[in-house]
Amino acid sequence: MSFNNASGSNPNGSFTLMNLCGKVTFDGSNFNEWIRNIRMITRYEDKEYVLDKELKEIDETTATPQEIADFRAHERDATKVACIMMATMTAELQKSYEDFYPYEMHQDLMERYHQRARQERYEIICSMITTMMKDGESVTSHMQKMQRYVDRLLKLNVNFPEDLAIDIILHSLPSCYDQFRMTYHMNKEEVTLSKLQGLLKTAESGLKGKSVAITPTPNSTPVLAIGKSRGRKRKRSSKGTKARTLDGSSSSGTKKGFITPSSDPKEAECFYCHEKAYWKRNCPKYQQDVKDGKVKPNHAGTKKK
Template sequence: MSTFYNASGSSNNSANSFSLLNICTRITFDGSNFNDWIQNIRMALRCLDKEYVLEKELNGIDETKATPEEITKYRAHCKDGTKVSCIMSATMTPELQRLYEDYWSYEMCKDLMEKYHQRVLQERYKIVRSFIITKMKDGDSIMAHLQRMQRYVDYLLKLNVNFDEELAIDIVLHSLPPSYDHFKMTYHMAQ
């Protein structure tokens, strides 16, 4: 878990966790705002290094046959998953809380993704469109542009959009201004 330090240099994990929970509660999931809600949850979990529990299913282990490292990882995943499930439930309407109170964070996220798939498709369309039409202007920072393009790729991967790495590279190269034509030609010749 990330450790944060206050102005005096001492660790203050509980205060930061509380602050992140406050951020999460700004959006209460009511069934109509899934994309905003899950984005908010993911940002807070990413800061706490717990986002993995939404993406990685917790499979039981036989502690008599598992290594100490496997047992430690399993127990940490259980603990993190419980905390995340509580945060997710706490940021839902009471009706949705009752529906999901016995769900594990991974299963809850998966079920919600399936139920609100149409909205996710709309979000995917918006991100794909932005990714394709984004163009860097001459004089803009290449690093800022590449970071923006990488965020689009990362977000699409989080939405379970699988696409070829070469296609992503082609889209990024296409987004560069004419002043990068020599670079693009050199890149393609090297392939």
């Protein structure tokens, strides 16, 4: 197979085109990449039009000389491009298209493989954005699964930025990686997919063997705070303690020890005489001293029934 040198001044032009021809071999799974390579070659040779324009037969007895010349030029170009396309296919595909001109070949391949590639691209993207890492799943296994999705999209000639892939992977992580996500977004350093996998493996090893109660995440802190408050006792108010202490004072003003109140009269201890079995208001000594005027009635410490 020979190629014309468009400029006529570069003897290595044909060799370069031959290298381009052998760069991509169409095997049924890489149609977009292959057809892009074919278009680049034919565009360089000014023969790309044969992919999009059908070669229609003419009646040379009635056609004008110009129409006959155009037809023969188109036929020559189509034959050369067909050879290029056939040479860059697998042997099985060559058998299917050996009698096709480039236009018919291109249309059939578009229908059979390009539409299939679009459907596959849609299914891969749907799977990728809905895949979530399960609890207990290895982060390495999860990353390998997501990497396969990315590799397949790239093979389908989808322009899929690595930053977008990283965002989708971060979204797929469980809640125990919330702190990792926060740190990642605060960090301004550029990260590749391979580096992200290393960082996630380090984070995973840090999470193993640690319970949430020992190493709480920011999101779990309020829950842990509520749990801890259940075991904390409420402090007695200083006001209430003071009142009980004053109630335990003797008539001479001497403070007595703190007496624990009781709702059972049999267990109660009188704040006045410190005898058991009754409260102060029922104390015989207190009632007699009040009657004799030795003490003034004091209801501050008495307990209402």
